[in-house]
Amino acid sequence: MKKHNYSAGPCILPQEVFEKSAQAILNFNDSGLSILEISHRSKDFVAVMEEARALVLELLGLQGKGYQALFLQGGASMEFLRVPYNLLRDGGKASYLDTGTWAAGAIKEAKAFGETIVVASSKEDKYNHIPKHYAIPADADYFHCTSNNTIYGTQIKEFPETKIPVVCDMSSDIFSRQLDFSKFDLIYAGAQKNMGPAGVTLVVVKEAILGKTGRNIPNILNYQQHIEKESMYNTPAVFAVYTSLLTLQWLKRQGGIPAIEKINEAKAQLLYAEIDRNPLFNGTAVTEDRSNMNATFLLKDETQAQAFDQYWKEAGISGLTGHRSVGGYRASMYNALPLESVQVLVDVMKEFEKTNA
C-alpha cells in the first residue's frame, strides 16, 4: 500500500515523477545510458537545464523581467552565506525578520559576516506567529525573510513594502501559492519540498541587484559567475535537476500555481477545521498566520500520544511526528500530497475522538 506521506522534507513528489526518474536511471531519453552516467555537457542534459531554468521563470511569472534562475548546490543553508556575500556592501548592513529556526540560521550566518539588524522576532512566543508592524531601515542593503516556517507552522501572508531589495527563503512554500514574485529581488529554495529531491537549490535573482558590494566574492559563491556559466560553473547535481524538471512539468500540467493553490487551500481548510473542531487537539500557530503547507498541532492530553500514533500509523500515514525541537504533530501538505491523504488523517482524528474523548 502506498503511504500517506506527511514528511516535512524531503517529502512526497508526484508518483509519475518517481516513475519517470527511475526510468531515466535505467535508460535516459532512450539513449542506452543512465541519467547518472551522462556528461552534464551532453546535448540532452543541457536541454534539461535550460528547460528547467525557463520553466521556473514561466511558472513564477518572471519571464522577461530581468531575472535569472539558477540550480545550485549546498541547500538553503549555503544561500544563508551567499546572500550576504553578494548583497551586503563593505561597511553596509543587512536587515532580517526572525520567524523561526531557519530564519535564525540565516541571521546567524549573516551576523558572523557583517552588521545585521533583526527588525522583529517572534522567538519569545515560540515563533507561534509572524511579527507585523515593524520598520525596515531604508539604508539597509537588503531585507531578508522566510516565507514559511515548517517547524512552527506559520506562513507570511502579506509581505512588507520596502524600497530596498527583498530576499526571501521560500524553501518550504515556493510554487504552492500565487504571489507577485516580481516584488522579490532574490528568492531561494532548497528543492526538497515542492520542487524535487534533496541536493539542489533554486535561486531566482534579479540581475540588476548584483555587483554592488565592492567586495571580492569567491567564484563558487558568486551569483554572477553562476549566471554567466548558465548554472554550469561546475558540475551540477544532474539527477536532482532532472527530477526537479519533471516536477515542474507536472505542476504546469496541473494548471500551474493558480490551480495547485486552490487544492492546497482545500487541503489546509479541511485539516484546520478538524483541528479546531476536535476537542482532543489544539493548533499551535496563531490562526491568521497558519501555514497552508505545514499544520502543527498538539494533543491536549499528551498521555494519549501512544494511542494516537498507533491510529495514524495503522491508517498508512507516515511522517506526522513534529520536529524534534518542538514535539507534537506536523502535517506537511506539499503540492504532491493528494486531498485524499488529508481526508484519511481527518477521519483518523475523528475516529480517535470517538474512542478517546
Place this chain on the structure above:
Amino acid sequence: MKKHNYSAGPCILPQEVFEKSAQAILNFNDSGLSILEISHRSKDFVAVMEEARALVLELLGLQGKGYQALFLQGGASMEFLRVPYNLLRDGGKASYLDTGTWAAGAIKEAKAFGETIVVASSKEDKYNHIPKHYAIPADADYFHCTSNNTIYGTQIKEFPETKIPVVCDMSSDIFSRQLDFSKFDLIYAGAQKNMGPAGVTLVVVKEAILGKTGRNIPNILNYQQHIEKESMYNTPAVFAVYTSLLTLQWLKRQGGIPAIEKINEAKAQLLYAEIDRNPLFNGTAVTEDRSNMNATFLLKDETQAQAFDQYWKEAGISGLTGHRSVGGYRASMYNALPLESVQVLVDVMKEFEKTNA
C-alpha cells in the same frame, strides 16, 4: 544495446548500482516510500549515511586513525574555498602544485582568499606532465595537489614528502589505486567518477588539523560543524549519498581497492599499448605520468577525425571526445568500465588503422 561509456564524468557506474538505485526510487527498503520522499532523519537514511561514512574509511584503510568522512554538497569547486577557509591561518600562506585546469581553479580560489604560492606548474607544457623536484615551503599552512588530471591525462604517481598538512583533490581517481592514504591530511572528491552520481562531495579529514586558523569560519563552510553534526548539518543530498553507498558496497564485494587496481592497470596497459603501437595515434601525456583513469590521445592526421568518430560510434562507444578546451580524444576508464569495453575500443583502433593507414 548497452553503450561502452567513456564519459569523463559524470561517468559509468556499475550496472547493479543503476538497478538498485532505480528500485529505491520506486520503493526504498520495502518501506512503500521512495528514497526521494523520506526524511534524512529517518532511521533508514541515518543508517545509510553512517554505513557510507564508515565504508569510506574502511576502503581507504583509515579507520581508527583520527579521520572523519563527510558527504557534503557543492562539488570539488566548493572545497577549493572550504580548504583555505579551514586551513589557511590569518597572515599565513598556502602552497599549491599546478598540474591542470582543476588545480588552477583551486589556486585561483585560494589566491583570492590569502597568500598562495605555486610551488611548480606544467602549464607552459600544456600540462603534459607532473612537475617534480620542487620545494614545498616548510612554513606554509598546507600543500595542495590534484592527484589526477582528467583533461590532460596525467596522474601523480609519487606524492612529495613534507611535514606540513597535505591536501589532495582526488576527484577523478579516488578508490582506483592503492596509496598510503594516511599520508594525506585532507582528501576531497566530487562523487561523479568512481563513487556515485554528481551532487555530493566526499571529504576525508584528519580532525587534528582543524581549528587552527584563528578565523571566524561560516558555519556551512566549517568542516568542524559538519563533523559535529555527523554530515547532517543541513539536509544532505539523500539520493546521491545512497547511490554512493551502493557503489562503495559494490567495490568492497570486488575485493576493494587492491582488486580494482589490478583491473584498472590491465585496462590502462591494454589501451596505452595500442596508442603507442598504432601509427595513426599519439598519446599526449608524458609516458611516466600517464593517468590510469583518463588516456588522452590525438590522431596524427586530424583530417581523419570524422571517419574515426564514425568508427567508434558505430561500435557503441560514447563519450570519447576530448575536453572542449583541448580537443582530441579522452578514454576515461573509471572503476566501473569493464575491460571488455577497452577491448572494443582497441579493436576499433586496429580496424581503423587497416582501412586508413
